[in-house]
Amino acid sequence: MSSLYLHIPFCSRKCPYCDFFSQVGSQQQINDYVELLILNLQILKRDDSHPTPLNTIFFGGGTPSLLSVEQVGDILNKVAQTYGIASDAEITLEANPGTVNFEQLRGYYQAGINRLSLGIQSLNDQKLQLLGRIHSSSQARECIIAARAAGFENLSLDLMFALPDQDLLSLEEEISALLSFAPEHISLYGLSFEEGTEFYRQLQSGKLTACEENLYTEQYQLLHRQLVCAGFEHYEISNFARSDRRCHHNQVYWKREDCLAVGAGGHSFISRKWGTRWHIPENLQSYKEALWGGNNPAEKLETYHQQGAMKEFVYLALRTSDGVDLQEFEQKFNLPLQQVFPDALDKTRNYLDLPLTSGYCRFNLNGWLLYDHLISHFL
Numbered sequence: 001m002s003s004l005y006l007h008i009p010f011c012s013r014k015c016p017y018c019d020f021f022s023q024v025g026s027q028q029q030i031n032d033y034v035e036l037l038i039l040n041l042q043i044l045k046r047d048d049s050h051p052t053p054l055n056t057i058f059f060g061g062g063t064p065s066l067l068s069v070e071q072v073g074d075i076l077n078k079v080a081q082t083y084g085i086a087s088d089a090e091i092t093l094e095a096n097p098g099t100v101n102f103e104q105l106r107g108y109y110q111a112g113i114n115r116l117s118l119g120i121q122s123l124n125d126q127k128l129q130l131l132g133r134i135h136s137s138s139q140a141r142e143c144i145i146a147a148r149a150a151g152f153e154n155l156s157l158d159l160m161f162a163l164p165d166q167d168l169l170s171l172e173e174e175i176s177a178l179l180s181f182a183p184e185h186i187s188l189y190g191l192s193f194e195e196g197t198e199f200y201r202q203l204q205s206g207k208l209t210a211c212e213e214n215l216y217t218e219q220y221q222l223l224h225r226q227l228v229c230a231g232f233e234h235y236e237i238s239n240f241a242r243s244d245r246r247c248h249h250n251q252v253y254w255k256r257e258d259c260l261a262v263g264a265g266g267h268s269f270i271s272r273k274w275g276t277r278w279h280i281p282e283n284l285q286s287y288k289e290a291l292w293g294g295n296n297p298a299e300k301l302e303t304y305h306q307q308g309a310m311k312e313f314v315y316l317a318l319r320t321s322d323g324v325d326l327q328e329f330e331q332k333f334n335l336p337l338q339q340v341f342p343d344a345l346d347k348t349r350n351y352l353d354l355p356l357t358s359g360y361c362r363f364n365l366n367g368w369l370l371y372d373h374l375i376s377h378f379l
């Protein structure tokens with residue numbers, strides 16, 4: 001597998017809960033940035049002998065749907081010239097329903113985007129307002145219908161839960177409404193209050209209250225039940241897919257496979273030896289200066305030794321329903337999992353889906369609910 005992530009760090013407005021690298025950008029800034037991305041691709045290719053063609057491409061952000069159809073087309077042409085794109089590549093673009101119309105979606109589809117990830121977040125107008133989203137629930141619904149009419153057969157919808165004052169009944173109604181559009185994929189995000197965000201400040205001042213732990217658990221279990229009953233596979237802690245519609249790009253991350261990245265804020269991983277991670281600093285000025293000077297803006301974050309690679313492999317695999325394949329682990333690292341992590345396996349055994357004699361180590365639903373705590377035993 002060979003993959004590419006492109007980060008688009010612009011949004012129409014900053015949502016008060018968001019700590020992603022994104023900012024409000026002028027049209028001129030976005031135009032200039034697209035030229036930088038294209039230069040970034042050229043320089044990356046010059047310095048890197050990565051296998052081609054690409055199997056997955058992901059425009060993430062920020063709000064990639066602030067790019068025009070022509071800009072997306074120009075970028076994809078450059079990607080095709082530099083790395084090549086496999087004929088069956090999965091090419092995803094994240095879109096905010098408040099920024100697109102039918103013509104634009106049709107244009108993206110014709111330019112080669114074949115998977116659309118829509119940031120719906122909620123189908124309740126009060127919740128959308130609370131979240132500071134720029135779209136209404138009717139715009140979200142119209143956008144899903146427009147995406148289908150534009151030709152998208154692979155649609156992923158994002159939904160947030162654990163929102164202030166959200167009860168089980170209203171969440172159940174929202175997920176039912178979402179399912180009426182028969183999406184191929186659903187990603188769930190439990191609201192968290194990240195330091196530095198407006199929501200964090202409001203939490204500190206008592207203006208907002210976080211969802212209680214028990215209610216969070218009940219909401220997560222409800223979503224799991226409803227989506228599994230509707231025929232979805234719960235294939236990662238926060239992701240559900242119809243058969244054969246898992247997100248191939250994200251699976252590359254969870255399997256610790258190679259992924260290149262361009263754009264300020266992008267992270268890449270090369271699995272050679274035990275693996276190396278790189279990142280491009282979240283700074284538009286330094287990004288521009290590096291590229292204009294003919295330099296690759298990526299900086300090395302971490303070079304792994306075997307121990308670190310084994311920990312990270314397990315950390316990522318246990319997020320997924322595939323879990324750790326014990327035979328694969330042993331082949332990769334020349335050591336059995338049970339020998340590397342005896343204490344962690346002992347402490348987490350009540351949360352495993354199957355006994356290790358099955359050949360797999362994977363968490364059950366309760367294990368996923370306690371993932372942050374349980375995984376610490378392996379790190």
Ligand code: SF4
Pocket residue numbers: 010011013014015018019020022061062063096119
């Ligand atoms: S649209 Fe997405 S990336 Fe942009 S501020 Fe809102 S949550 Fe963050």
